[in-house]
Amino acid sequence: MGCEFDLGSAEDGQAVELIYPTLGSRVRIWNRIAPYDDEIVAFCAELSGEQMRAAVHGLTVDLYEGSSLARFLDGLAAEFTGWSGIRxxxxxxxxxxxxxxxxxxxxxxxxxxxxxxxxARPNTWSASVVTGLEAGEEMRRFAVAVHRFLQPS
Incomplete structure (x- = not known):
């Protein structure tokens, strides 16, 4: 799989796509590799919205430590009754x-x-989109999809 997103890859756990139709925003992550043969994983990420698309390739995350995206999402899913502030x-x-x-x-x-x-060139650009999920089951399913995607082959 290359750096072009393939919708079929999301169906077999090789990519994740989160669409928020209310705002027309989308988050995609795909092309997972384990560059160092350890708990570090790299992948491509794309954000898009009305008349906007931005991507970063080779983005790195830690699978198991406190900085894990999957653990962060697990925490959001576990606290479906709510929290105050921004995580x-x-x-x-x-x-x-x-x-x-x-x-x-x-x-x-x-x-x-x-x-x-x-x-060499800090703060060259940034792009943001907003998505929303139901705090219970939708968030849990999204966390599971991200876990499946991030686990090394």
Whole structure:
């Protein structure tokens, strides 16, 4: 699988797509590789919305430590009754950031931000989209899909 997203790969766990039709926003992650043969995984990520699309390739995450995206999503799913404030997760190089807020109406709003890390040219660009999931079962299913995607082959 290359750096072009293949919708069929989402069906077999090789990619994840989160669509929020209310705002027309979409988050995609795909092309998972284990570059160092350890708990670090790299993948491509794309955010899109009305008349906007941004992608970062080679984004790295930790599978098991506190910085794990899957663990972050598990925590959001486990606290389906809610929390106050904003919870934040960032990838190892801070290329991807997720801010999650629980709303009283029983859903979780997540702001996904891509901002490629380049020490030579910091803060060159960033792009964000907002998605929402029902705080209970939808969030749990999304967390399971991300776990399945991130697990090494």
């Amino acid at each position: 934040i997760w960032e990838s190892l190089d801070r290329d991807l950031r997720v801010e999650a807020q629980h709303h009283a109406r029983g859903y979780v709003e997540m702001t996904w931000t891509l901002s490629p890390h380049d020490c």
